[in-house]
Amino acid sequence: MTNEPFLSIVIPAYNEERRLPATLTAIMTFLAAEPYASEVIVVDDGSDDRTAEIATAFPGVTVLRCDHRGKGFAVRAGALAARGSIILLCDADLAVPIEEWPRLRAAIEAGYPIAIGSREGVGATREGEPWYRHVMGRVFNGIIRLVALRGINDTQCGFKALRREVARDLFRRVRIYGDDAPVVRGAAVTAYDVELLFLAQRRGYPIAEIPVTWRYGAETKVNPLRDSWRNLRDVLRVRWNDLRGRYDVTSVPVEEVAPR
Structure with missing residues (x-):
């Protein structure tokens, strides 16, 4: 017997008082019908609205408050605090x-240490996405493949599952949005996913890319110009950090990471 939950859901949130109630209602309703223990962690990324207050009002939701350092820092904080076997x-x-x-x-139960949602490939569905956003995403993925990662069609889909020990191993190694990440202004959509998956590949963790349904939100915080530049900068920083030997990328023994 253990008090640890099977599943931890980590939700980074910056000024999400409008969208968070529906999201938490959907998640808590879904979890209530499941037989396993779970926890939900909302990481308040320095919001200046009622995000934290709203999240706290939901029974069973833990709120972790952080300075506003961007999505990457918030996700890392939540993942390192999570207690579930799967995050x-x-x-x-x-x-x-x-x-x-x-x-x-x-995919996780089949032995993969990491499973990521993908908006690309057979079985994936994109609903309501403007054509220019799709084009931007494919161009950015091409840059990622050229500079940092190979073999992954969609690094930026915000739906990823990791075994807890793998999440802790990787998030403790990230450099761009680690403990010393600077405070930022405004919404900060980042390419933290690229650094995370880059480290996963270098550490030898197999990654299952799973086609999912994805719905474009009219209230998206993505700014095409500002965030395209920030994301490109993050990808280049990953490669630069690697060239400078700033990552500990010793491979994990095959028997510890191979899918069963």
Whole structure:
């Protein structure tokens, strides 16, 4: 017997008082029908609205308050605080419905240490996305493949599951949005995912890319110009850090990470 939950859901949130109630209602309703123990952690990324107050009002939701250092820092803080055997990272707008979680769970239980939602490939569905956003995403993915990561069609989908020990191993190694990440202004959409998955590949963790349904939100915080530049900068910093030997990327023994 253990008091540890099976699943931890980590939700980074910056000024999400409008979208968070529906997201938490959907997640808590879904979890109430599941037989396993779970926890939900909302990481308040220095919001200046009622985000933390709203999250605290939901029974069973833990609120972790951070300085406003961006999504990458918030996700890391939540993942390192999570107690579940599996940690699911999802966005505050729940663009990927929580009902897609069993797909990622199946991959984790099949032996993959990491399973990521993908908006690309057979079986994936994009709903309501403007054409220019899709083009921007594919161009950015091409840059990622060229500079840092190979073999992954969609690094930026905000729906990822990791075994707890793997999440802790990777998030303790990140450099861009680690303990010394600077305080930022405004919404800060980042490419923290690229650094996380880069380290996962270098450490030898197999990654299952699972097609999911994704819904474009009209209230998205993505600023095409500002965030495209920030994301590109993050990708280049990953490569620069690697060239300078700033990452400890000793491979994990194969028997510890290979899918069963």
